[in-house]
Amino acid sequence: MKSLKTPLGIIGLVYIVFGLVMNIWMFIGAWWPTYLYFLSIGIGIFLLLINGLTKRLPKFEIWQTLIGISPIIAFFIFIQVTKASDDLFIIPADFKGTIAVIYGQENGTEKEYEDGKRLYRIPQNGILKTQFKLKGETANFGEYFYLTDNGQRVRIESFPYDKPFPDSTKIYVHNWQLGSASDSEGNKFKYQQATIGTKTDSFETDIFKLIEK
Numbered sequence: 001m002k003s004l005k006t007p008l009g010i011i012g013l014v015y016i017v018f019g020l021v022m023n024i025w026m027f028i029g030a031w032w033p034t035y036l037y038f039l040s041i042g043i044g045i046f047l048l049l050i051n052g053l054t055k056r057l058p059k060f061e062i063w064q065t066l067i068g069i070s071p072i073i074a075f076f077i078f079i080q081v082t083k084a085s086d087d088l089f090i091i092p093a094d095f096k097g098t099i100a101v102i103y104g105q106e107n108g109t110e111k112e113y114e115d116g117k118r119l120y121r122i123p124q125n126g127i128l129k130t131q132f133k134l135k136g137e138t139a140n141f142g143e144y145f146y147l148t149d150n151g152q153r154v155r156i157e158s159f160p161y162d163k164p165f166p167d168s169t170k171i172y173v174h175n176w177q178l179g180s181a182s183d184s185e186g187n188k189f190k191y192q193q194a195t196i197g198t199k200t201d202s203f204e205t206d207i208f209k210l211i212e213k
Contacts, residue, residue, distance in 0.1 A: 007061050083135070088145070176193070
């Protein structure tokens with residue numbers, strides 16, 4: 001045990017205990033265990049295995065600390081690079097229908113940001129082709145606003161997907177989805193779309209029919 005009283009020994013044990021505790025907690029809660037917690041255990045075991053070797057390095061405490069925290073730093077960078085973007089959607093006043101954002105289009109609208117968030121200005125037909133590529137493998141629901149004639153933004157409420165649709169004439173953003181498809185030439189593209197309207201409104205949602213507008 002004395003050999004574990006080093007920065008790398010302590011950090012390795014922390015990785016193992018964290019992974020075990022999280023896995024037990026998820027099994028008790030009947031949740032599906034993710035690979036991250038098994039990976040944490042594996043990293044901990046690896047750090048313990050190289051603990052003795054790294055003790056031979058000059059000023060090994062510093063090196064062991066750097067080695068021990070490097071997986072955390074790498075994971076943080078990975079999350080920042082792959083996490084979904086924060087999006088703002090500006091919709092023409094009184095628009096009702098399906099909007100769609102087609103990603104990664106060379107001839108699409110130029111990238112635009114506002115306060116660190118991606119800004120998408122949806123045209124009157126509801127279909128926006130953008131040079132932005134999908135960040136990571138998913139997308140956030142985003143924030144939606146009507147742009148009035150005098151330039152003011154009016155927020156459109158997003159409807160909770162897990163609740164019954166309210167029986168009202170109020171306009172919501174709903175029926176959101178993220179998908180991928182191929183055009184007639186076999187070129188693959190990713191897109192997201194959402195419906196803006198009331199409970200009784202019915203709009204076209206097929207992505208191929210939408211982009212033919």
